[in-house]
Amino acid sequence: MSLPSLRVGDKTARFCIIQGGMSVRISLHKLAAAVAREGGVGTIGGMGIPPAELRREIQAARALTDGVVGVNLMYAGYLFDRLLDVCIEERVDYVAIGAGFARGPFKRLAEAGIPGFCIISSVKAARIASRTEGVVGIVVESGQAGGHLGPEDPEISTWDLFPPVRTALREYGFKGPIIAAGGILTRQDVLRALAMGADGVQIGTRFAVTEECAASDAMKAAWVAATGSQVEYWSPTGMASRAIVPHIEDMLPLVGEPGVHCTDCLKYCLHRDEKKSHCIYNALTNAQRGNVERGLVFCGGRVGEIHEVLPVAEVFRQLVTPAVGEELLAIGAHGGAEEVAAL
Ligand SMILES: Cc1cc2nc3c(=O)[nH]c(=O)nc-3n(C[C@H](O)[C@H](O)[C@H](O)COP(=O)(O)O)c2cc1C
Known part of the structure; x- marks a missing residue:
């Protein structure tokens, strides 16, 4: 079809x-x-x-x-x-x-x-x-x-x-x-x-x-190598999010470290407003540029199959592209039993 x-x-x-x-x-x-x-x-x-x-x-x-x-x-x-x-x-x-x-x-x-x-x-x-x-x-x-x-x-x-x-x-x-x-x-x-x-x-x-x-080649390599993903509260928005588990969570960048600046990217931010989190903008940017060790690699739940x-x-x-036999199966679903049997 x-x-x-x-x-x-x-x-x-x-x-x-x-x-x-x-x-x-x-x-x-x-x-x-x-x-x-x-x-x-x-x-x-x-x-x-x-x-x-x-x-x-x-x-x-x-x-x-x-x-x-x-x-x-x-x-x-x-x-x-x-x-x-x-x-x-x-x-x-x-x-x-x-x-x-x-x-x-x-x-x-x-x-x-x-x-x-x-x-x-x-x-x-x-x-x-x-x-x-x-x-x-x-x-x-x-x-x-x-x-x-x-x-x-x-x-x-x-x-x-x-x-x-x-x-x-x-x-x-x-x-x-x-x-x-x-x-x-x-x-x-x-x-x-x-x-x-x-x-x-x-x-x-x-x-x-x-x-x-x-994304950087390193981020693409991380997606290809991933065997799974995890849902956690990685995001300072307070929302759950799905990512490849960072190698060491403590490695995610904190505002105040050299080179890590707050860009006020969120209306509400756990980091900026409550000083409780890493900086998501820097974590996502690190991954996008290739520093996946200190980055957040967002991915869907089936990343391990890519x-x-x-x-x-x-x-x-x-x-x-229809798979071989897919059309016949569709016909079969509408009553063409012989075609399905012939598969
Ligand atoms: C790396 C990454 C970044 C994403 N960023 C956004 C985003 O900025 N806004 C958004 O609405 N969805 C975002 N998504 C969700 C995707 O748009 C898409 O709806 C979702 O990933 C679909 O699931 P799949 O990855 O299993 O196909 C992101 C997903 C990934 C993997």
Whole structure:
């Protein structure tokens, strides 16, 4: 079966595959544009970079593709409003907002005619998101996702979280696309998500471990070598997050050490406001630049199943190409028993 397309505002991505935004310079223009060129939805991670840099990234992606390219912003970020201004001024194809919620930004997007996607992880959030002006698409992200996690049970799988949240969204009258995210790696996962009623999938870690991703080679090597991940309260936002366990937790950078400065990146920060934590911006930047020993390597729960760095085109080939016998199985599911028996 060929994968369905995905409508994002007045553009249509050929395939219903969104590359999840990965901030602090993991998903920048090269990755987002490569995904868009292959027919997916590319997303620049907008958190942890200054507004001028975000503008350059958007323009650089635009120069490489006329496919669907948007920006992911974290509401918890201190520069959120200024970064949103840039997205609106540059007329990106969509903006996805996670890590906190407010109606105001979606209203601004609606007024600007830019589709807003909201990232949620609970039935409770489904109620609010489905009634918010400007939310045209919703990503339901499970505890298998990488980075900051929203579900009450931070280990919950997509297969357990998605169905009740989707049902709630439809009951509340939400008509836009509902996207499944967290631990989706293979074509079978995509088909399983679609069979559960998803209109598409959002994939993070598999796209991080690609040639086009802006992370250092050392960070990519850490993802490839990882045998698993762990959910902990690594983040000074107070949210749970999933990462490869740092070699020694005490090695994460503390503000006040030589070269470690607070950039006020978060609206609320356990480090800055309560002096209780390492600095997440420096920890993520260390990893992105290659100092993984003193860095935080965010990853999804299935990182241990990724064994090589691939070009984005190859990731897409694997996701969109039907497996031998897949069509016959689909026919079989609709009553063609002989075809299935012949496999
Ligand atoms: C390194 C990394 C950084 C991430 N950064 C962000 C982010 O800035 N904002 C966000 O909403 N999600 C972020 N995510 C989540 C991804 O966008 C995506 O939804 C999630 O990783 C999907 O799960 P998967 O990695 O198992 O495919 C990040 C994930 C990773 C692996």
